[in-house]
Amino acid sequence: MARKPKEDPKAKIVAEAKERFARCEEAESDFRKRFVEDLKFANGDADNGWQWPDQIRNAREGDQRPCLTINKTRQHNLQIINDAKQNKPSVKTLPVDGDADIEIAKILDGIIRHIEYNSHAEIVYDTATEFAVQGGIGYWRVVTEYAHDGSFDQEIFLRRVKNPLTVYLDPDIESADGSDAKYAFVFE
Numbered sequence: 001m002a003r004k005p006k007e008d009p010k011a012k013i014v015a016e017a018k019e020r021f022a023r024c025e026e027a028e029s030d031f032r033k034r035f036v037e038d039l040k041f042a043n044g045d046a047d048n049g050w051q052w053p054d055q056i057r058n059a060r061e062g063d064q065r066p067c068l069t070i071n072k073t074r075q076h077n078l079q080i081i082n083d084a085k086q087n088k089p090s091v092k093t094l095p096v097d098g099d100a101d102i103e104i105a106k107i108l109d110g111i112i113r114h115i116e117y118n119s120h121a122e123i124v125y126d127t128a129t130e131f132a133v134q135g136g137i138g139y140w141r142v143v144t145e146y147a148h149d150g151s152f153d154q155e156i157f158l159r160r161v162k163n164p165l166t167v168y169l170d171p172d173i174e175s176a177d178g179s180d181a182k183y184a185f186v187f188e
Contacts, residue, residue: 034136036135038135038136042074043074044071044073051069052069077133089125091112115155119157119159121158123160124159131164139167140159141158143156169184
């Protein structure tokens with residue numbers, strides 16, 4: 001009786017991850033191209049010419065015709081971004097049932113404020129907001145890090161995602177905030 005070769009569990013995990021990543025990449029490929037175009041357009045000016053299609057800009061420059069850029073998008077984007085800076089996102093804990101305690105909710109609020117303070121959350125929130133307004137997506141991450149070398153104690157931090165294109169979310173999400181994602185890929 002011949003034995004069946006044993007399947008390597010690590011190989012199975014890697015194969016599943018590759019399959020999932022391929023799905024993510026396919027689902028987001030058009031959006032990612034448009035994200036870059038939108039970001040360039042939002043930040044276009046007379047020096048970089050990003051609001052002109054390359055073919056038209058090259059033809060106009062070849063004929064020595066002007067390529068004026070008057071960025072009307074920037075002022076509207078800044079209005080939204082500045083409004084978001086005035087109305088920061090925040091976490092508020094509320095006791096919702098008979099067993100909940102108002103004092104515990106206040107303690108949890110304090111812990112959350114401490115996490116935001118240690119994480120410089122303003123910068124984290126602002127970076128995500130700017131990308132979301134200019135290109136359509138913006139992320140931040142909640143991570144744990146060791147308190148110091150030689151310690152097993154961990155602290156919670158919010159970290160900004162400097163480039164939203166380094167994140168791939170499950171293409172089957174239905175929630176607007178992606179909270180129902182079953183998996184994601186984050187590249188650093």
